Amino acid sequence: MSPTPPAPAWLLIEGGGSHTWVSNARGETILTTAEGPSTNPRSVGEDRAAHTLIDLINRAGRSPNAAPMGVIAAHGAASTRRAAEDFAALIHRTLANSDETPVPVLVTNDLTPLLLSARGPVCVTNCGTGTGFAARNGDRWARVSGLEWLLSDEGSGHDLAVRGLRAVIRALDGRGPNTTLTGLARLWCADTSRTSGDLGADLFTHVYRTESTKAHVASFAQQVLEAAEDGDQVACRLVQDAASELAAGAAAACRATAISTGTKYTLVLSGSLLTEATLLRGHFLDWVHDHLPPASLATHSSESRPSDMLRLRDLWLTTDALVPLREAMPTHSETAPTAAAAVHA
Template structure:
């Protein structure tokens, strides 16, 4: 007796500069999940991004002869509308290599589902490897930062890590003050197989040894936060500067959408440097309470991913709901002509 075919399912993807989460879902039920490294092509390159997507899809998709109903992806790689389209093309490549499979694809920035997760006015501040800020107040939407590390992302993990590593090199050169970051940097790059030479040579080898080192470099941010909490003056100034950048991003999107002092709004924090109780979050929240006190404070956690992405899927299947979203945020959307209401189940 043959087994019945598996029910039609959706493929869900969420990711940014350091991680990728994949899942399958039928209706509102998540069936399987998997996690892996970054699939952002500007962090790891296109080929590595596709390779990781193939691996993750293969882990969650049991029957590669059956195509997904659709792919819903909220990803930091969707910095612009064109970039969202490019990432959709990478997803199609990965599907073809797994199955071969094909299906309609929706790609938008990872801030989009967060803006939809709270009623009323909302401001999202995201700080992980990079940064992103967005706000929604009625029909007014705004977004700032999120154009990757060469154009933006000030205050994020990669930016803070680079500032910390530069402080170490300045101290080694005599161009800057001494800092406990020097010892932390020595331990941080000790795992590399560079032999001989001084700390400067070891750091050089560690950060330049391979293409796509951005996620690796960003891990040094935790050492900067640790040094700041322990009272190191150099690290403390770097964290204060990062908090100022986060405040500037949040203030910009609130100003653009009319969220001011006295507005009943929700502040939603996302990204490990803000959702975890770090020294950076403390500085940022001090600014928020003094300048734009929120009515409610929420944290975006991994548990929120399925609900957020399924809410985004439902909007995709509601023709009148998607155009305003498309006008406000970077998004690539294939048509879903044959799915309508039945595809939710």
């Protein structure tokens, strides 16, 4: 007598500019998880994104002979509706070795679960490798920025790093003031296989090397923050400018959803540059408390991912609940399973 195949589980995927989290879930129980680098094609390229996603799904223990109950993806790759559809196609390709049963897929932006994490009006400000802003107030939803590093992402880790590296080159050229970022940049690129003693040339090699990614460049943001903490005037100005960009994004999302002074809303901070005690976080919160004080402040952490993603799944299974979300957030969905069927998954 052949063994009974395991019951199908939900495949949950959450990712941004530097990380991806994959899990299998049945009901309210997280069965297995796997974590790895970014699977955003615009950060790492289509081939690397696909390879990493396949690896993470396999490491999370998906049965190779059974299709999942459904796939829920909250991902930074969903910058537009078309991009969300493209990421859904990428997911389907990674599941190509399962049976022919169509797998229901929901792909939405990675800020969507955070908008569901608090009751009442909520504003989300994310600053990690990239930036993103979103707000919800009743049936009004809005999203600001989030169109990747060439069109947006002002104030992000990548933006702050690039501005810091440009300040180094300007100092080397004599086009800008001296800065302690120069010494920090020398240490940052010291793991390059060959160093020439010419910092400009070494930075060129380090930044444009074949395996370099958006997340790798963004890592220099930590050096900019370090220099600012130590009082370097160039770095201080860069951090203040970044905080102003975050303030502009949060203010725009709040205006779009009628969150104003006096509204009892929750401000949710996410991304490493805002969830950690950085100078950037301090400048941003100073602006918030002066101009748009929240009723409560929440800091998003990786521990909340399972509950966030299960909450998003349950929303998908609620008739018409995605209508206001789809209008504001880049979302692509394909035939959600019925809520009754999901109870048994």
